[in-house]
Amino acid sequence: DGGITQSPKYLFRKEGQxxxxxxxxxxxxxxxxxxxxxxxxxxxLIYYSQIxxxxxxxxxxxxYSVSREKKESFPLTVTSAQKNPxxxxxxxxxxxxxxxxxxxxxxxxxxx
Amino acid sequence: xKEVEQDPxxxxxxxxxxVSLNCTYSNSAFQYFMWYRxxxxxxxxxxxxTYSSGNKEDGRFTAQVDKSSKYISLFIRDxxxxxxxxxxxxxxxxxxxxxxxxxxxxVIP
Numbered sequence: 001d002g003g004i005t006q007s008p009k010y011l012f013r014k015e016g017q018x019x020x021x022x023x024x025x026x027x028x029x030x031x032x033x034x035x036x037x038x039x040x041x042x043x044x045l046i047y048y049s050q051i052x053x054x055x056x057x058x059x060x061x062x063x064y065s066v067s068r069e070k071k072e073s074f075p076l077t078v079t080s081a082q083k084n085p086x087x088x089x090x091x092x093x094x095x096x097x098x099x100x101x102x103x104x105x106x107x108x109x110x111x112x
Numbered sequence: 113x114k115e116v117e118q119d120p121x122x123x124x125x126x127x128x129x130x131v132s133l134n135c136t137y138s139n140s141a142f143q144y145f146m147w148y149r150x151x152x153x154x155x156x157x158x159x160x161x162t163y164s165s166g167n168k169e170d171g172r173f174t175a176q177v178d179k180s181s182k183y184i185s186l187f188i189r190d191x192x193x194x195x196x197x198x199x200x201x202x203x204x205x206x207x208x209x210x211x212x213x214x215x216x217x218x219v220i221p
Contacts, residue, residue: 103155
């Protein structure tokens with residue numbers, strides 16, 4: 001089954017803890033993206049990567065980090081510096097450029 | 113001013129109705145225009161995408177782009193209860209994507 005796979009579906013973070021959200025794709029897409037979705041605010045771009053070993057900050061990168069060691073994988077770490085991490089996190093992939101993105105089914109992060 | 117404006121609704125229609133969903137935008141550089149459907153607790157699913165102006169039809173769905181008015185629409189004919197979801201418009205220029213906040217649609221049997 002081809003697509004974007006995010007795990008886990010639900011994640012809980014304790015105060016002061018870093019957590020990592022997984023995103024894997026088997027679509028051979030060059031570009032991968034992380035978005036945060038909050039009610040009434042739409043999708044906000046956290047980080048994106050156009051190629052392996054390279055990534056750029058999006059609009060709300062503070063408190064987050066990413067890596068792109070393999071084309072298939074683009075994990076997102078929510079660090080303790082992110083003071084309001086409760087949200088629905090979406091990973092997307094696309095052909096580099098302006099072609100439409102395809103999304104995973106998201107990870108819902110909550111604070112314990 | 114936001115790059116993309118979308119009426120959040122909620123929109124409630126009877127089964128079989130024609131639904132019209134709309135977005136306006138301010139950046140004339142946008143070239144690709146997309147509509148996504150998002151069910152609760154799921155990721156957005158690409159429904160339609162068009163390049164530049166014009167219409168595109170796929171089954172019960174029609175996407176329209178009017179670049180002169182900076183206005184895009186998605187029409188759903190013969191709406192079904194399974195169409196109940198949030199619909200997001202999206203646009204791109206270069207490597208940047210911009211999303212609307214979504215319109216919540218409920219189709220009542």
